[in-house]
Amino acid sequence: AQSVAQPEDQVNVAEGNPLTVKCTYSVSGNPYLFWYVQYPNRGLQFLLKYITGDNLVKGSYGFEAEFNKSQTSFHLKKPSALVSDSALYFCAVRDVRDTGRRALTFGSGTRLQVQP
Amino acid sequence: EADIYQTPRYLVIGTGKKITLECSQTMGHDKMYWYQQDPGMELHLIHYSYGVNSTEKGDLSSESTVSRIRTEHFPLTLESARPSHTSQYLCASSAANTEAFFGQGTRLTVV
Numbered sequence: 001a002q003s004v005a006q007p008e009d010q011v012n013v014a015e016g017n018p019l020t021v022k023c024t025y026s027v028s029g030n031p032y033l034f035w036y037v038q039y040p041n042r043g044l045q046f047l048l049k050y051i052t053g054d055n056l057v058k059g060s061y062g063f064e065a066e067f068n069k070s071q072t073s074f075h076l077k078k079p080s081a082l083v084s085d086s087a088l089y090f091c092a093v094r095d096v097r098d099t100g101r102r103a104l105t106f107g108s109g110t111r112l113q114v115q116p
Numbered sequence: 117e118a119d120i121y122q123t124p125r126y127l128v129i130g131t132g133k134k135i136t137l138e139c140s141q142t143m144g145h146d147k148m149y150w151y152q153q154d155p156g157m158e159l160h161l162i163h164y165s166y167g168v169n170s171t172e173k174g175d176l177s178s179e180s181t182v183s184r185i186r187t188e189h190f191p192l193t194l195e196s197a198r199p200s201h202t203s204q205y206l207c208a209s210s211a212a213n214t215e216a217f218f219g220q221g222t223r224l225t226v227v
Contacts, residue, residue, distance in 0.1 A: 034215055043122075043206055043218040044159075051213075088157060102147050103164055103174070104216055109157040 002027040004093050004107035012113045013081045021076040021110045023091030030096040033074040034104060035065055038088040047089075050074060061085070081114045088112075119143050122207050122219035129197055129226055137192045137222045139207035146211065148190040152176060153204040153221070165190055197226040 036044040048059025092104040120141040150163040161174030165184040208216040
C-alpha cells in the first residue's frame with residue numbers, strides 16, 4: 001500500500017518570502033514522486049517529478065522539491081513567493097514497481113495563500 | 117496545456133437522471149483514470165483502464181461505470197444520479213514513463 005501525508009491544510013506566506021509545502025510518503029518499494037497545482041475550478045497541473053537521479057528537482061514556475069529518502073519526504077519549495085502562486089497543491093506518489101495500474105496516490109492537499 | 121479534454125465542465129441535473137461525463141485524450145496514452153474530488157479536496161481513484169476493453173474499479177467504491185472502446189475515449193456513466201454523487205470528477209491519462217495529465221474536470225451537482 002502507498003500513502004502520502006501533507007500535514008498542513010494551509011500555508012500562509014508573504015509575497016517575496018520563501019515558501020515550503022511539506023509532503024511525506026510511504027511506499028513498499030522505491031517512489032516516483034510528483035507535485036501538482038490546482039487553481040479554482042480547474043484540473044490539476046503538473047509542476048515537477050522525481051523519478052531517479054538528482055535529489056533536487058526543478059519544475060515549472062520556479063518551484064523545486066528535494067527528495068529525502070531517509071526522511072521519506074518530498075517538500076515543495078520556492079525561493080520567492082508570488083501572489084499568483086496562491087492555489088491548492090497536491091503531492092502524489094507511485095511505487096516504481098507498479099508497472100501495471102500506474103495510478104497515483106494523492107495527499108489531502110495544501111492550500112497556499114500568498115499575501116501581498 | 118495537456119491534450120486531455122472533459123465535457124461538460126459544469127452539470128446540474130435532477131435526481132434519477134442518467135448522465136455521461138466525457139473524457140478524451142489525443143496523446144495516445146494507454147492508461148486512463150477517473151478521480152473523484154470531494155469538497156474536502158482529497159482525490160480518490162474510482163476507475164482506471166489499462167487500454168481498450170480493459171477497465172477496473174479503483175480504490176473508492178463508486179456507483180458509476182466506465183467503458184474504453186477506443187484508446188482516446190474514456191466516458192463515465194451514472195445510470196441514476198443522486199445528490200450523493202455531487203462532486204468534481206477528474207479524468208487523467210499517462211504513458212509508461214510520464215506523469216499523469218489531467219483534464220479540467222467536470223463539476224457535477226445533482227439536485
